[in-house]
Amino acid sequence: FFSFQAGASAGVVVDVVLYPLDTIKTRLQSQYGFWRSGGFKAIYKGLGPAAISSPIQGGVFFLTYDGIKTFNSKYLNGHANLQLPLPLVHIMSASCAEAITCVVRVPTEIIKQRRQASMKNKTAFNIVYSAIQQEGIRGMFRGYTSTVLRDIPFSVIQFPIWEYSMKSYTSYTGNNCSPIVVAGCGALSGKTLK
Numbered sequence: 001f002f003s004f005q006a007g008a009s010a011g012v013v014v015d016v017v018l019y020p021l022d023t024i025k026t027r028l029q030s031q032y033g034f035w036r037s038g039g040f041k042a043i044y045k046g047l048g049p050a051a052i053s054s055p056i057q058g059g060v061f062f063l064t065y066d067g068i069k070t071f072n073s074k075y076l077n078g079h080a081n082l083q084l085p086l087p088l089v090h091i092m093s094a095s096c097a098e099a100i101t102c103v104v105r106v107p108t109e110i111i112k113q114r115r116q117a118s119m120k121n122k123t124a125f126n127i128v129y130s131a132i133q134q135e136g137i138r139g140m141f142r143g144y145t146s147t148v149l150r151d152i153p154f155s156v157i158q159f160p161i162w163e164y165s166m167k168s169y170t171s172y173t174g175n176n177c178s179p180i181v182v183a184g185c186g187a188l189s190g191k192t193l194k
Contacts, residue, residue, distance in 0.1 A: 010183075011058025015050050019043070023116045030117035037117040046115030049124045053108040057101050064097040065159070087160040094155035102148050107140040109147070161189035 020043040027037040072089040131139040165185035
């Protein structure tokens with residue numbers, strides 16, 4: 001449960017703080033062009049669906065990641081006598097967590113991006129209704145595979161580094177990682193991808 005809470009909190013903070021930059025990026029990529037899509041006006045347009053799903057996405061990711069990591073560590077390494085290297089356990093766990101989280105992320109991204117770049121003031125409900133009416137339920141998951149293929153490589157690199165950073169901190173100091181240290185290790189592992 002702690003994993004769900006921590007992931008949910010982190011997801012909300014990151015998405016709300018960085019939302020204006022995401023809106024600007026989406027409008028720059030819009031088929032209507034940056035200015036016709038709204039320019040710098042209403043840069044928090046579409047935040048509602050993102051803010052609602054953000055804690056769910058973060059929570060689902062870390063709950064899945066920790067669950068699969070625990071299963072791999074305890075059952076595969078402990079009972080099946082398969083000694084998986086820890087980085088492989090983290091890679092498998094992060095990849096599965098990304099695939100599952102994208103079930104929530106992709107429909108949210110569709111709603112958010114259509115709100116951000118829309119020249120009309122459509123509600124999230126109107127966007128969902130229109131997408132399902134025109135494309136069926138599959139329309140809400142358009143881009144699922146490409147999103148998973150985009151996100152997994154980042155997690156494959158980031159999570160083994162994050163886990164290694166926390167383990168190194170604990171070994172060096174003899175202390176358990178506080179939430180601040182965990183966040184710092186996460187920031188360090190994310191920074192390595194830039």
